[in-house]
Structures are given as C-alpha cells and as structure tokens.
Amino acid sequence: MNDTIVILMILVPALPLAAAILAAVLGPRILRSRAHWPVVAAFAASFLCSLSLLVHAWRQPPGYERVESLWVWADIEGAYAQRHSPGGADQADSAGVMRHFTLDVTLRIDTLTGVMLATVTFISLLVAIYSVGYMRGDPGYWRFFAYIGLFVFSMTMLVSVSNFLLLFVFWEAVGVCSYLLIGFWYRKPAAAAAGTKAFLVNRIGDFGFMLGVFLIWTTYGTLNYHDTAAGWPSVSARAGTERPVFVDLGRAAAGEPGEVVGVLSVKRESVGGWRGGGVGLAICLLLLLGACGKSAQFPLHVWLPDAMEGPTPVSALIHAATMVTAGVYMIARCAPLFVASPDGLLVVAGVGTFTALLAASIALTQFDLKRVLAYSTISQLGYMFLGLGTGTLAGMSAGMFHLFTHAFFKALLFLGAGSVMHAMGNVIDMRRFGGLRRRLPHTYRTFLVGCLALAGIIPLSGFWSKDSVLFSVHARAHEMQVHWARRQAAEERVSSGTAGSLPAAGHAARGEVEAGSGMSDGELARAARLYAWMYYGALLTAFLTAFYAFRALFLTFFGDERLPGEAADHGHESPGVMVWPLAILAFFAACVGLAFDQSWLNGTHPFAEVLADTPSLSGAVARTETLGSFHFSVAVISTICAVAGALLASCFYLGDRRAAAWFQAVMDFRVLKSADDGARIARVGQQPWIQAIDRAARRVGLPWLTRLAGDLLIFTMLVITAPLLLIRFVSPYRLSFGKFFLDETYSLLVVRPLRGLAWLLDAVDRWLVDGLVDLVGQLPSRLGALLRTMQTGLVPFYAMAMILGGLIMLLTMNQQFSEQVMLYLHRLLGGMTP
C-alpha cells in the first residue's frame, strides 16, 4: 500500500513531464496536430493519481503526512549556520555553528498538497481539452502542449516538495513556464513585452522569497518542512560510515537524539516553537513579498493584466486557476511561521484587502473582457490573502477554500471569454460586440454560472467560499475585540484591587488559546480595529465584484446583437471540445461550494476538516470553535452586497445605457468641465448687468476700476479652476480606467531611472571600457602601419636596406672592427691628402 502511494506521488509530476518531453520531441514532425494526445492523457492519469492520493490522505488519521526522499541533491558537511537559542536574543546568537546541510529531493503528501494536486490537475485537464479546440491550426500547436505539460509538472512539484529550496526551484520553473506561455505568440511585440514584464516583476518577488529562505536557514538551521534524522539520508550515512554531526538547534527534547526538526514540523513546538519578533516578522514579510509577486498582490500585481496577451487557455490555467495560487499555497503551507508573527499576519490581510479593493475598482471600468477577468483574479486572490491573514484555522481553510472554488469559476469565466474571442475573431473589446446571447447559447449559459459564482450569489460555489472568508475575518475581529475587552476588565479589576485571586491578570492569561495572546493591549486594539476595517473593505469588494461581473456579462451577452468585422464568417458557437469543458466547469462552479461547505446544514465544513488534517496547520494554528460554523448575518449582509451590485449593473447595462453614461459623467466630474471653458467665462463679461455697471463706471470716469475688478475676478476664477482641473484628471472614473496610473508611476519611479542608469552604463561600457580594449588591440596594427610603408616590393630597396643594415650591425656591434675601419679610412684619406 505504502509503495503504491510513493509510486502515485512520483507519477503525478512525472507523467506531465514525460508528456511534455514527448510532445516536444515528437510534436513538430510526427504528432503534429495530434500533439495534444500525450499531454491530455498524462493530465488525466495525473488527475486520477492525485485524486487517489487525496482520498488516501483524507482517510488517514489527522496529522498524516507521508514524506518520501527520492535522492540526495546536495550534501555539504559543515555548512555554516547561525546559532539560535530559542530563549531569545543573547550573546549566543553571535556564535556560529557548523551544520550539516543535506538537500534531498523529497516529495510529500498531506491533505493540503492533495487538495492542491487535485485542483491543479483537474483544471489543467479541462483546459488542455479545451485548448485542443482553441489552439487548433496554430503553428505552435505542439509547443503549446509541451509548455503546459512542463507547467503542470512544475506546479505539481511545487506543491509536492518538502523543502524550501526545492519550493523555490519549482517556484522559478513555474515562472519560466508562465513567461514562455505569455510570450507564446512571441512575434507579437505586446506579448513579448508582457512576458518580459511578468518575468521581471516576479523577479522582485522571487528576490524577497530567496532572502526569506536564507533567513529560514539561518534561523531554523534546516530547510526541510519535515523532520529528518541528522545526517540522514546523506550518502555517508547510507554507506554505513556514521559521522558525528553537530546538531544542537534541532535536537528535539522529545524526539530522537540527533534528529533535525523540520521548519514546519509539529515537533517544532517542543523545541522552542516558531520564531516571532523581528526575525519572524522579517521572514514573514520576505515570504509575503515572494507570494505577492507570484500571486499578483498589490505592489507587484501589474504583470497579471498584461499577461492576458497569452493564449486564453493559458490565462485560464496559469493566471487564474493554478499558478497564481502558488503564493496562497505557500503562505498556507508556512502558516506556522506567519501565526508566530501577528504583525506579519496583519500585513498579509492588509495587502489582501487593499489589493482586492484596488483591483475590483479597476475592473469596474475596463472594456477588455479578459482584462476585467484578470483584475477580478487579482481581487479574488486578495480575498484569499485576507482569509490567510486572519491566522485562524477557519481563515486559512477559508482562503484555501476560496482558492479551490475560484479555480473552477475563474477557469470557467476565462474559457468562456476565450470562446467569445474564438467566435469574434480574436476581438475582446466589449464595446465592439454585444448581445451574443443567441449566437453563443452554451457559452452564455456557462458564463452566467461563472458570473453568479464570482459575484457570490447563493448557492453557487463563490458564495460559500467568500462567505467563509468574510466570516473568518469577522470572527477574528470580533474575537480580538472580546479579548481586549476582557483584558480591560481584568486590568480594571487589578487596579481596583478586587482581583487578588488573579495574579498578573490580563497579560498572563495564556492558558487558553486566545486571539492575540502575546500582544500588548494597544496592539490588540489596533489589530481588532484593522480586522474590522478589512471586513468592511471585503464587503465593499463583494459589492464591486458583483457589479463588474454582471457588467461584463451584460455588455457581452445582452443588448442589441453587434458583431465586429473580424467575426464575419465564424460568429458561431465553439466546437464541442471547447463547450464540454465549459459545461463540466460550470457544473463544478455551481456545486463544489454546496458540496464542501455544509455549515449551514449541519455545521460541518468538509473542506476545512480535510485541510485541518495537514500537520503544519493542525499543529500550529489555533483551532477555534468558528471552524464549520455558519454565521447567518454575515451571509445575509454579503448576499445583500452582491445582489445590490448585480442589480445596479442590470440598471446600468440592461436596456438603454443612459444611466451608465450619466453615472460615468458624474464620476468623471464632467460638471467641472464648464469651469475651465474659456468661451463661457468670456461670455460672462457680455452679461447686460455687467455691461451696465461698466458703462456707469465709465460715465463717472473710473474705467480702471471696472477693469481692475474684472482682472481680480479672472484671477480668482483661475485660482479656483486650477485645482478643479487637477481634480478632473484624478476623477474616480479616470483613476479606475487608468488603473490608478500605477503602470505610469512605476514607469516614472522605477523603469525610467533604471533605463537611464542602463543607458549610462552602456555608454561607459561602450566608450570607456571598450575604447580601452580597442586601443590595446589597435596598438600593434598602428605600430605596424609605421613600418608598412617600407614593404614596397622593390628589390633594390630591400638590397639597400640589407646592406645598410649589415653595415650598421658591423659598425655598432663589433667595436674592434669599426675602429679598424675608421683607422683604415683615416689612413687612406690621410695618405691621399697629405
């Protein structure tokens, strides 16, 4: 049985890799338009393996994990690591210890990994089937399937590995696949630029992630998630020559002597727990930076909308359903590290909320259907971060649950958008088509399901997962408030001296697991307030989400039927190979929420229960009573928000769109346009009563007075209108339509200065360094040029040179000879001229 599990664990990533290699090798010549066969078959098999793994992990007792080491990648004796004493920062911190660094390629299975594997492979399978129709006839057909095979390999490895360094490796591999697929149509400059942008923006996040991994190594002395025997499974240990490995940090008090306790292991609790304070916060923030890059959170989200340049199945697979969830997965996996640092959690939640709001408000005004969905993805990822940022088991599982449902409905929406694109001849601008309801009936129906799910309308999947997130945030805020109030009461009691029975009350009340234990009163109050604000932000986002989802739906499928010119001959429904995945996804998007969240029915939340079996989650995250409970008022409020958004969208975009135009004008401050209208201002001077005053003043003999008054008036007008003009440029509509000008800001603050620096360095390199090198290179040839004129090819000249040279040699080198010659010449001449 166990061996079967290991084989399945290996097969899940290995099959897509093999299929990718097969498609790449045989694709261009032999398989051609059948290049999808190995990939689709491998994905299907991989999905079955993942499913059986998940079921296996589910059936095991809670805390089950299976770790299988495949081979040793690196084995370094005496790697340096900083000593860390769990007690805190003291002089022992400065002393370094030599540590055995073993890096083995290890796969793991627990419920978190199982859920991720099943989701990834299932969505990939459907997207691959869909791509068979969508990519048909593309010259890079085999290339596409090779890439997505490679991508699924990387992603499954990313969630399977049990080591931070390997996580980083596949983190990068996923990034590479994303780059390849965004720039799939590399002849299109926009696609190539978008690929580069995604890669570069991700690089910033990866840098943070890398630093985070380094910090984990110096802090915890190992990079493995799991426990390992010291020196095992190093080669030397296997060969039987046991070497003493100096391990003090990971020595488990309860565990085996010489055992290295993994970073995320349950046993970590017994050796001092996870590090909080400055180092813990730094680890959290650096990991969060990496997650922000991969999952497109606020400062680093700019790459995702541009990534829509890739083929639509790629957008569905990578930039909606699977790859961007790597950051969410990573934070869920590192939950103990984050829970140890409440400030880090607060930052995660804050970033998530802010991104959710920001992206949702941008999505309101975009006209590119895929771009609306891209911003929606960013926004929904923000929800997931918010859920994770609560730090409770309910919140963590809610974030993961939202990831799970979002994968279905966002893949569905993207594939629907792809189906629209397919029919509209690659036109995706919603202003150019409309009323496609009758032409694309299946696409319309499935898209509707996706929109309902995205908007969070009961009882579709999006409702349940979003509600879980909202509820967990609400519960967290509430819990913290209650705790704070309790502390206040306790302190009052202490100060009034009535609570002698409560020694060191308030702060020391740590026996029970309470929210925010270990935080000061001020911090607790602040965190409670922030979480409450985040809750309201998330509610607002829910409203905005419903609005833009239905706006996209109405713009695309309702109203008068309009087709762009490009769709002239193929404005019809997509083929079955594209429609069936849509239908399956629509089914799941409608049902998974209901199936996995039965809290309203009997207070169970199967998804959360499954996730809670993950050792790192169950070991470190406080299991509060909120898990699996259903809060009726939160559900009602969020439903009201969503329905309000949907209704507003239907008011604006169903029927004539005058209301929408009016609202747009209001939001664009069109009223202010008259303020800076020059002709209008000039006309003011023509008013009869002003003219009358002017005439009267002239009659009195004070024409300068009216002129002065007029000048003063104009000056005042200018002073008033200048800010108004500025305000018009930052009107809500413009901000939203211009994506808050973040791209422009980055261009100004980062890209331009860097480009200037690059130009400078290029000039220095080209002119200074290259100049010096060229100078050295030219020196011989310049010197040779001086002598070159002597090579005339004339024999008499050579003879002359030879004779003169011989003479000079004789005269200079043989002094005796030269003296004799001089003497002889002297005698000869002397004899001649006495």
Added chain:
Amino acid sequence: MNDVNEAALLHNYLLVGMVLFVIGMTGFLIRRNLIVMFLCVEMMLQGISLSLAAWGRYHNDWGGQMMILFIIAVASCEAAIALTLVLVVSRRTGNLDVAVWQDLREEGELPFVDRELPEETTERPQSPVLPPAGRQPDVDEDELMHRSHV
C-alpha cells in the same frame, strides 16, 4: 723587407677587391635590369674571391684559393638558377625591369610606377647629325628619363 712587400701586395689586392665589390654593389643597387643586376652580383663575388686569394697568398695558405673554388661552384649553380628565373620572368612579362615584380609589397602600399613610357616611335631614331652651325641636337628628355633600354 719581404714582409713589407707582402703587406703592400696584400693591400693592393684588397684595394682592387674592394673596388670590384663596391662597383658590383653599387650596380646592384642602381640598376633595374635583372641581367645587369645578376652580373653585378657576379662582380661582387669576384671582388670577394680576389681578396680571398690575396689573403691566401699573405698567409701562405691554400685555404683562400679553395674557398674561391667553392665560390665558383656555388656561383655557377646560382647563375644557372638565376638565369632560368630571369628567363621565365622575361617570358611572362616581356620585361626585365625588376620594378615590374612588386607583388610582395604590403597591402595598401601603392606600387612604384614609372612615369608613362613615351610612345615608341615607329621610325628608327635617326642618328644625330651635327647641324652645320654646330648646334646640339634636340634631346628628348622623357626618353632619357626612362631609359627604355635599361
């Protein structure tokens, strides 16, 4: 007495040898006709041979004369090869001017070019006849410069 004579004799021979050598060298340098240059080389060899013979006489030693025999042998071989080459050269270009063979010059270096040869007059140049008044005949300056019969 004898010694003085011997020394004077050697001195004279060496002077003659030197004159021969210098004449040959000068000729080799200033003439451009291959055959004349070859002959000049021969003359230089003769100057050396003469001085060898003189030294051999002075030292009362046959070595010098043996060296001469060697020189003659080598010179005859050299003459055979050189004349063959000269023959080939003249057959290929119809010219014995050494300046025609400038192919070994450096790339980019302009070849040495004589001024344009004047048109060969068809009629045979008439032998100058002193005019009655004893005036000097007209001499073509170009003709003199170019030495068509080098």
